[in-house]
Amino acid sequence: MRQKLMILLTTLVVLGLLAACSQADENALVVATDATFPPFEYIDEATKDIVGFDMDLMDAIAERAGLEINYQNVSWDPLLAGMADCQYDMAISAMTITADRAEAFSFSDPYINAGQIVVVGINNDTIGGPDDLVGTTIGAQLGTTGAMEAEAIAESSVKVYDTYELAFLDLANGQIDAVIADYPTAVAFVNQNAARLQVVGEVFTDESYGIAFCKGNDALIDQVNAALAELQAEGFIDQLVITWYGDAD
Numbered sequence: 001m002r003q004k005l006m007i008l009l010t011t012l013v014v015l016g017l018l019a020a021c022s023q024a025d026e027n028a029l030v031v032a033t034d035a036t037f038p039p040f041e042y043i044d045e046a047t048k049d050i051v052g053f054d055m056d057l058m059d060a061i062a063e064r065a066g067l068e069i070n071y072q073n074v075s076w077d078p079l080l081a082g083m084a085d086c087q088y089d090m091a092i093s094a095m096t097i098t099a100d101r102a103e104a105f106s107f108s109d110p111y112i113n114a115g116q117i118v119v120v121g122i123n124n125d126t127i128g129g130p131d132d133l134v135g136t137t138i139g140a141q142l143g144t145t146g147a148m149e150a151e152a153i154a155e156s157s158v159k160v161y162d163t164y165e166l167a168f169l170d171l172a173n174g175q176i177d178a179v180i181a182d183y184p185t186a187v188a189f190v191n192q193n194a195a196r197l198q199v200v201g202e203v204f205t206d207e208s209y210g211i212a213f214c215k216g217n218d219a220l221i222d223q224v225n226a227a228l229a230e231l232q233a234e235g236f237i238d239q240l241v242i243t244w245y246g247d248a249d
């Protein structure tokens with residue numbers, strides 16, 4: 001009888017814990033990200049966790065604002081569509097704030113300036129910046145501002161990829177002439193492939209990343225912006241820059 005009672009009590013405790021966890025998960029905000037964009041978000045192959053600059057920042061914001069969050073890994077185009085349809089509460093994914101996107105969903109205050117820059121093969125001495133890309137084959141990730149800038153270059157052939165990793169792989173293998181990408185992403189890939197790739201020229205656009213929100217969620221936006229302002233003032237974001245991508249030089 002005593003043994004049966006202990007088994008029953010143990011079962012009730014376990015069920016209670018599971019119910020509590022389930023309730024906590026239901027209350028957590030869903031934060032979408034496309035984890036293919038190092039150093040901002042990618043899968044750690046050892047742990048299979050989503051890691052990166054954006055995760056460190058979002059975790060710090062959540063802790064400061066008292067929010068519970070769950071990350072959901074979503075491909076780029078479905079992420080944008082999902083935010084427009086309010087399938088997710090937030091998205092943090094190295095997302096440039098643009099007028100078109102701001103019509104579909106809301107943004108936080110900017111948290112980093114990440115303009116576009118050109119990457120070429122290490123032995124390429126004919127391309128020194130965007131002005132030299134006329135008539136070349138340019139790679140970029142589908143749906144990004146890098147792809148938009150590439151398409152605006154006269155007589156160029158633009159090849160779009162599902163991820164920047166694939167674009168840089170083709171560049172390293174000589175399949176395309178250049179890649180246009182956000183500066184932090186370009187620096188991260190160049191640092192990982194310094195024997196094959198190089199950044200050329202200067203950042204040639206003025207762009208800022210922001211956290212996306214479902215339209216109308218003003219209370220949440222205010223919470224996040226307040227926490228973001230505190231972290232910026234404390235130098236937390238400057239430290240993340242040093243930690244995650246440093247300098248191309």
